[in-house]
Amino acid sequence: MKEKYASFLAQIVKDHIVYLFLIAVLIIAAILSPQFFKLQNLFNILRQASALGLLAIGQTVVVIAGGIDVSVAAIMQLAGVTIAEITKAQDKLVFVAIVTVLFMGTAIGFGNGLLVAKRKVQPFVSTLFVGLLVTGLRLLVTKATPSGGLPAFIRFLGSDSLGPIPNAVIIFGCTALMINFILSKTTLGRSIYAVGGNPATAFFSGVKVDRITIFSYMLCGFLAAIAGLVLVGYLGYADQNIGIGYEWDSIAAVAVGGVVLGGGRGKISGTIAGVLLMTVLLNLVLILKLSVEYQFVIRGVVIIAAVAFYAGQWRWKRLFLSKGV
Amino acid sequence: MVTKKGLTAFMAICFAFTFVLFSSFALAEDLLPGMVDTTKYKKKGPWLAGRAALGDTNAWMTMFSLHFNYGIEEKYQKDFKGFKVASCFWNPVKQIADIEQLVAQGVDILFVDPASEGALVGAVEEVYDMGIPVVLASTGVNTDKYTTWVSRDNIKAGFLYANWMGKKLNGKGNVVVLMGMAGSSYAEDVLRGVNQGLGAFPDIKILETAYCDWSPVKAKETMEVFIQSNPKIDGIISDGGQMGLGAVEALLDAGKKIPPITADDWNGWLRMAKQHNIDFLAVSGGNPLSLTCVQLATKIMRGEPVPKIVEYPIVTFEKDQLDQYYRPDLTDQYFAVHELPEAWIKKNYSK
Numbered sequence: 001m002k003e004k005y006a007s008f009l010a011q012i013v014k015d016h017i018v019y020l021f022l023i024a025v026l027i028i029a030a031i032l033s034p035q036f037f038k039l040q041n042l043f044n045i046l047r048q049a050s051a052l053g054l055l056a057i058g059q060t061v062v063v064i065a066g067g068i069d070v071s072v073a074a075i076m077q078l079a080g081v082t083i084a085e086i087t088k089a090q091d092k093l094v095f096v097a098i099v100t101v102l103f104m105g106t107a108i109g110f111g112n113g114l115l116v117a118k119r120k121v122q123p124f125v126s127t128l129f130v131g132l133l134v135t136g137l138r139l140l141v142t143k144a145t146p147s148g149g150l151p152a153f154i155r156f157l158g159s160d161s162l163g164p165i166p167n168a169v170i171i172f173g174c175t176a177l178m179i180n181f182i183l184s185k186t187t188l189g190r191s192i193y194a195v196g197g198n199p200a201t202a203f204f205s206g207v208k209v210d211r212i213t214i215f216s217y218m219l220c221g222f223l224a225a226i227a228g229l230v231l232v233g234y235l236g237y238a239d240q241n242i243g244i245g246y247e248w249d250s251i252a253a254v255a256v257g258g259v260v261l262g263g264g265r266g267k268i269s270g271t272i273a274g275v276l277l278m279t280v281l282l283n284l285v286l287i288l289k290l291s292v293e294y295q296f297v298i299r300g301v302v303i304i305a306a307v308a309f310y311a312g313q314w315r316w317k318r319l320f321l322s323k324g325v
Numbered sequence: 326m327v328t329k330k331g332l333t334a335f336m337a338i339c340f341a342f343t344f345v346l347f348s349s350f351a352l353a354e355d356l357l358p359g360m361v362d363t364t365k366y367k368k369k370g371p372w373l374a375g376r377a378a379l380g381d382t383n384a385w386m387t388m389f390s391l392h393f394n395y396g397i398e399e400k401y402q403k404d405f406k407g408f409k410v411a412s413c414f415w416n417p418v419k420q421i422a423d424i425e426q427l428v429a430q431g432v433d434i435l436f437v438d439p440a441s442e443g444a445l446v447g448a449v450e451e452v453y454d455m456g457i458p459v460v461l462a463s464t465g466v467n468t469d470k471y472t473t474w475v476s477r478d479n480i481k482a483g484f485l486y487a488n489w490m491g492k493k494l495n496g497k498g499n500v501v502v503l504m505g506m507a508g509s510s511y512a513e514d515v516l517r518g519v520n521q522g523l524g525a526f527p528d529i530k531i532l533e534t535a536y537c538d539w540s541p542v543k544a545k546e547t548m549e550v551f552i553q554s555n556p557k558i559d560g561i562i563s564d565g566g567q568m569g570l571g572a573v574e575a576l577l578d579a580g581k582k583i584p585p586i587t588a589d590d591w592n593g594w595l596r597m598a599k600q601h602n603i604d605f606l607a608v609s610g611g612n613p614l615s616l617t618c619v620q621l622a623t624k625i626m627r628g629e630p631v632p633k634i635v636e637y638p639i640v641t642f643e644k645d646q647l648d649q650y651y652r653p654d655l656t657d658q659y660f661a662v663h664e665l666p667e668a669w670i671k672k673n674y675s676k
Contacts, residue, residue, distance in 0.1 A: 033554070040579070041553045048546050088676070143387065143673065148593055148657035159578060235542050236574050237593065237657075239567070241383055242542055286550040292507045292536050 018257055018273040021306045025280055033287045041283070043166055049279040050168035051076075051158075051231035053272060055246055056253040057179050058223030060271045063254050064183070065216035066196035066263030067116055067123035071131030072224040073247040075105050077240065078138050079228025081146040084238035089149030097151075102225050108134060109221020113214030127217075131247070139240070148238055158233020168230045175223065180268040192216060197264025253278055256303055258310045277306065360630040361472060366458045367628030368433060371406035374622060375432030377423045379440055380412035383539075384591065384658035388665075389463070389612040391673060393436070395665055396619030404623050417444035424448045428457065434622050436615075438462045442510055458625045462618045463611075464511065472625055475618050475635040477611035479511055483518020483564070485641060486587040489606040490560045491526035493585045498559030499532045501551050503544055503568045507536040515564050532558065537568050544571030552579050561586040565610070566594025573597055590640070590650060592674075593657030599647055607650070609640040609662035616664050 013020070029036040055072050062069045079101045086097035108130065115126035158168050183189035194202035195212045203209050227246075232238040251261075257274030259266025281302055285295040374397060381387045390410075397408040409430055411423035417440040425448070427435060435457055439445045446468045453459050453470040461474040490500060502519060505512035516534070523529055532555045537543040544563070551558065552575060561584060563569040569588035576583050585604045588594045598605050614637035621631050640662045642650055650661035655674040663670070 035554045038553055041550070044549045044553070048549070139381065143381075146656070146658070149596075159574075231542065235545055235571060237541060237570060239384075239541065239593075241540060244540070282546070283550055286533075286535065286547060287554050289533060289554075 015258065015267065016270065016273065017309045018270055018277060018306050021302065021309075022273050022277045022280065025277065025284065025302065029280070029284050029287070033284070036284065036287055039164075043161075043164070043169070045276075045279055045283050046169045046172075047166040047234065048283075049275050050166070050172040051227045051234065051243075052246060052249055052253065052279065053172045053275045054175055054223050054227035054230060055250040056257075056271050056275050057175055057268060058220035058227075059250040059254050060257070060259050060266060060268060061179065061183070061192060062123075062216045062220045063251075063259050063261060064196045064263060064266050065192045065213055066199065067127075067213065067216065068251065068261070069109075069112060069127045069217060069220045069224075070124060070247045070251070071108065071112060071127040071134060072220065072227075072250055073243050073245065074131035074134040074138075075108050075221055075224035076228035076231060076243040076246060078108075078134055079105060079225040080232035080238040080242055081138055081142060081240065083154055083229060083232065084146055084148055084150055085142065087151045087154075089151055091151040091153055094151045094153045098229065101229065102222060105221040105223075105225025105228075106218050107221070109218040109224075110214060112221065113217035116217065117210040117213040142240070146238055146240060150232060150236060150238055154229060154233040155236050156233070158230045159236060168234060171226065171230060175226070176268055176272055179219075183268060188212075188215075193264055195263075249278065252303065256306050256310075274306075278303065357630075359632055359634070361633050362630055363458065363472065363625045364628045365456070366434075366472075366625050368626055370404045370626065372404060372433040372622075372626050373407045373409070373431060374405055374434050374436065374619075375427035375430065376408065376410045376436040377420050377427060377438070378410050378412045379420075379438050380414040382414065384593075385610055385612050385660070387658065387673075388660050388663060389438070389615050391665060391669065392613050392615040392663070393462075393619060395669055396616045399666075399669075400616070401619055401623050404626070413440055415440050417441040420445065421448040424452060428452055428455065432457065434458050434460065434626060436460045436462055436618055436622070437466070438615075439464045439466050442467050458622070460618045460622055460625070462615050469633075473618075473621050473631045473633060473635060475614045475621065475637055477614060477637045477639060479514035480518035480521070482608050482639060483515040483520075484522040485518075485608050485639065486515075486562045486564070486606065487519045487522025488525070489641075490562055490585060490587065491523060491529055493604070493606075494526075494529060494559055496526045497528040499530050499555065499557055500560040500562055501532050501548075501555070501558055502534040503547065503561065503563040503572060504534065504536050505539045505564055505568075512536065512564070519562055529560075537571070539565055539567055541567045541571035541574070544568035545575045546571075548572040548575035549579070552576065552581060558584055560584050563587055565589045566591035566597075566607075569594050569605070570597055573601065573603065577601070590642075590661040591657070592652055592655055592659040592661065595647060595651035595661060596653070596657060598644065599651055599653075602644075604644050607642050607661075610660060611637045611639065611662075612660055613637070613662070613664040 082101050083097050087093050112127050112130050115121045116123045160167055191207045191212050194207050195209050199209050253274035254271050257270030281299045285298055381390050397405050413420035413423050420440045435452055445466045449459055449466045450468055450470040458472040461471050463476055465474055504516050533551050535547045537547055561572050566588040569586055573583055583603050587606045589610045590607045624631050656676055659674040
């Protein structure tokens with residue numbers, strides 16, 4: 001019984017070590033700066049994390065299915081610029097614009113999925129160049145001068161709050177719950193894990209591997225478009241450069257959260273912790289008034305440590321047993 | 326025995342030699358200090374120009390390129406037979422390859438907006454040594470082997486921000502500083518100017534300095550933290566309107582009063598300043614300096630002397646002059662201080 005309990009605890013620690021890092025960072029924050037735990041600051045952190053969180057959830061699904069998507073930032077930017085171009089800062093066409101943007105994101109994801117599943121192009125290569133194509137077309141169409149202004153509804157999504165909780169956080173939370181449910185409780189979710197773990201075995205078990213791969217990229221594109229809307233809504237302005245670098249941040253958050261980049265393993269809860277850890281660290285180094293060099297060093301060290309702990313083969317069970325749990 | 330005729334001829338030769346010698350001294354003395362003799366580049370037009378560009382990935386770069394295009398395609402149209410542009414998208418390695426390709430295509434003059442001050446040294450020196458005039462636009466390169474360099478004085482821009490803020494706060498208060506990219510010589514120059522300017526106001530305290538990569542999102546995220554940790558922010562020194570926009574969004578979300586703030590002549594910022602009646606100083610970003618580059622190129626190719634370094638003038642304006650500069654009929658990506666004709670502005674920036 002004691003051994004079983006230790007195994008259970010060891011598994012939890014192994015799966016969620018990033019939460020231990022997050023808690024450690026929060027404790028350090030509480031000791032060093034009382035401003036950190038102000039309610040407004042905590043909501044700010046959650047709101048700042050929402051766009052990256054949505055992106056990272058989509059990335060998690062693709063990575064679990066054995067792929068990677070580096071076109072997500074391009075989709076995000078396209079979404080932000082398109083919503084501004086269609087609506088011209090008026091609410092009149094906002095719902096048509098949102099549907100268009102979500103369709104575009106999903107369609108680009110479909111294209112990525114087709115290239116990977118049907119043409120057998122390496123996911124990194126195909127999504128890298130699809131991202132480049134999308135960026136180039138966006139610059140060509142807008143001549144790098146998008147109109148910028150946003151309708152009030154988009155600002156409502158990204159900046160306003162329903163009660164004390166920011167709307168962006170609600171969107172992020174609901175999406176996380178929904179995708180977590182799909183991954184953990186449905187046949188579709190189990191198929192995604194199976195395809196990422198071993199596509200050949202999944203195929204012989206009757207899983208439609210190509211369809212699952214294409215679905216994962218479509219979902220990722222769809223969520224990247226939502227993330228784009230939330231990000232421009234947070235800022236209240238759409239610009240070409242908003243979202244630059246988010247593709248790498250989303251992959252980093254997924255890796256920090258313990259999702260295996262080779263596919264087949266990982267959890268949404270881990271990704272959320274990864275996103276929060278990255279956002280909290282940024283907030284903390286600013287609150288501590290560290291110079292920019294130390295900001296980079298501290299963020300780098302903590303994130304590398306978290307990933308290293310995941311990768312290491314730690315004997316957690318023995319640790320709990322030796323402590324007599 | 327020297328004949329009279331021979332003596333006359335000898336005297337004439339001596340006189341001619343002396344004349345030529347003194348004329349060359351006189352010509353050399355005509356070249357003022359800081360000017361470059363470009364007679365060796367003199368060539369009959371029209372010329373083929375090349376530009377190793379950074380790439381039109383933001384509003385500033387887009388208008389910078391428009392000034393180049395306007396100069397070559399319209400203002401000095403008769404002087405140029407073509408304009409070849411290669412964009413490196415801020416990748417210095419690609420820019421070196423771009424320069425090599427442009428030279429291989431036989432350009433008569435090369436414009437470079439360098440992606441790096443250090444990495445481009447070899448490539449720029451090589452072109453210069455080949456006898457092709459090199460005009461540097463905006464950022465410099467760590468060599469003197471270029472023909473002319475047109476730039477805005479970024480230390481002066483930072484100084485102007487600080488000086489205005491100091492006077493605005495009557496020499497006393499707490500400010501936060503939002504700069505561009507950490508480690509970039511541009512951002513460090515502006516910050517140096519800010520520190521020099523604030524040196525005259527010992528009772529103004531810099532609460533925080535942050536690098537936000539000119540991103541409005543990062544500026545908003547950073548400002549949200551600053552608002553939490555500093556209850557009293559009397560002024561914001563922001564290097565540009567995009568970061569200013571992010572900072573103001575954070576203040577609006579927090580329900581705070583908007584303090585005096587520095588920015589630039591970007592129309593998106595001016596729209597926000599008008600909308601929220603913001604007390605601001607705009608320091609022009611200087612993107613029309615590319616047109617000066619084209620003008621200097623025509624002089625170089627005609628063999629006329631040009632300055633080695635040209636400082637493009639900075640224009641400043643404040644809240645009370647906003648209506649002269651803000652254009653509600655144009656998109657946010659327009660910059661108010663420019664040298665383009667109205668037709669070009671309407672073609673590229675009409676809503």
